[in-house]
Amino acid sequence: MLRTQLERIARPLTPNEIRARYLTRGVPRVPLALLPTPLQEAPRLAGELGIGRLLIKRDDLTGLAFGGNKARNLEFRMAEAVEQGAEVFIAGLEAQSNSARMSTAAANLLGMRTILLLRDEPGREWQGNLLVDRLLGAEVRFVTIRERATASEEMDRALEATAEEVRRAGKKPYVMNHAGAFSVGSALAYLLCSAEFLEQAEAVDAELTHVYMCSGNKGHAGLILGRKLLGRSYRTIAISQHYADDRVSGALEAARDALALLGWETDLSESDVESYDDYVDTAYGQPSPRGLQAMRLAARTEGLMLDPIYTGKAMAGLIDHARQGRLGPNSTVMFVHTGGLPAMFAFSDAIVRSLPD
Ligand SMILES: Cc1ncc(COP(=O)(O)O)c(C=O)c1O
Structure with a gap:
């Protein structure tokens, strides 16, 4: 502007x-x-x-x-997904992410399916946010990050590959990490x-x-x-x-x-x-x-x-x-x-x- x-x-x-x-x-x-x-x-x-x-x-x-706090933020972040007519919501986050839990709940309310790419962690259990993610019906996929220095590039590649997989299946993905809002x-x-x-x-x-x-x-x-x-x-x-x-x-x-x-x-x-x-x-x-x-x-x-x-x-x-x-x-x-x-x-x-x- x-x-x-x-x-x-x-x-x-x-x-x-x-x-x-x-x-x-x-x-x-x-x-x-x-x-x-x-x-x-x-x-x-x-x-x-x-x-x-x-x-x-x-x-x-x-x-x-x-x-x-994510409930307020998602009111803006999810609006973009809705405007684009997204069917599958994808986010790449930490295993115990509050954002993952609340985004999945929001996607459910807005009629979208969720795929979560979560950074794998030693000793993780289906507890806390992870437990809620599962109960909400998110498809949880763990991503092993090889190098700390390139973590965000590695996650970006995994997100892009997942979005492509969704497109090939004939559905419209929305990747939250790349959202303008x-x-x-x-x-x-x-x-x-x-x-x-x-x-x-x-x-x-x-x-x-x-x-x-x-x-x-x-x-x-x-x-x-x-x-x-x-x-x-x-x-x-x-x-x-x-x-x-x-x-x-x-x-x-x-x-x-x-x-x-x-x-x-x-x-x-x-x-x-x-x-x-x-x-x-x-x-x-x-x-x-x-x-x-x-x-x-x-x-x-x-x-x-x-x-x-x-x-x-x-x-x-x-x-x-x-x-x-x-x-x-x-x-x-x-x-x-x-x-x-x-x-x-x-x-x-x-x-x-x-x-x-
Ligand atoms: C519970 C909680 N508080 C605070 C924050 C910080 O949010 P931000 O750094 O986006 O302002 C987060 C998000 O990561 C959170 O999950």
Whole structure:
């Protein structure tokens, strides 16, 4: 899109102006998530951490086979598959992928069959997300990656071969990994989520100072846009699930792409992106001691379940920031719970070992 066609945003927009823009611009979207998700006060956990107020945005309750952030993202990602008249949905992901589980559920609702190409892992079991994938009826094929350095090329080749096989069988494939709306879908989704939680926060007289979310960059892009377009001063803080070089550049790119789709323009720079990878600890996809501790604290103060790979680690970041005094009695903090709970059952041994009693 040409820059001259973009409308510069020079004043705070209202949540309704943001929502209306998706419709007037004709951004393709299919309804999948159960919205709005609740906003829950967490006074016991706030007290434990010495934070003025802590609110949990329950995006683990979006529906779609146990819920999570992907339900919002898939509303945009799946719209492209529907527009193309796809019959077989194909995705290449990790064995314990939340995206695989929720995409399969979405494909079922939209009348598509699913083939999942999942990276094989030592010791994998039909547990957690994998169990749900099977129950949902996905055809699960494990892919053995030969070299870490060429993993994405190897997966791409497997995806292309699978798409070709589907075409030869006379059906229309859609490969999610190559979707145009992949990153921008998450940014659009979490811009809308920002409009949603801002209204909910105002309804309970909460003037947000910080918003925490587990994100590598894509969902975070939406939170940054939300803060900017709604003209707010709260900080948006991403706690990353993995070590990656593109936490800042990827967030800016996804934010700019989302803005361009909406026909808007606003200033965005690296200083808008606050992102930490200090809580990955062991490695992506592996539980960490601090994440397991955060799971226990949330469970025992608020009866709140977190997962060991994403939200437990993000909460470990929030807890650490509170313990360092970066959050305090004057802070009103929102934690966006992005779901991922079925993975808990794939890591039951690590969770049990972390429990003191
Ligand atoms: C439960 C959960 N939380 C957070 C994320 C991070 O999403 P993103 O990096 O796309 O913002 C994911 C996706 O990988 C997830 O499954």
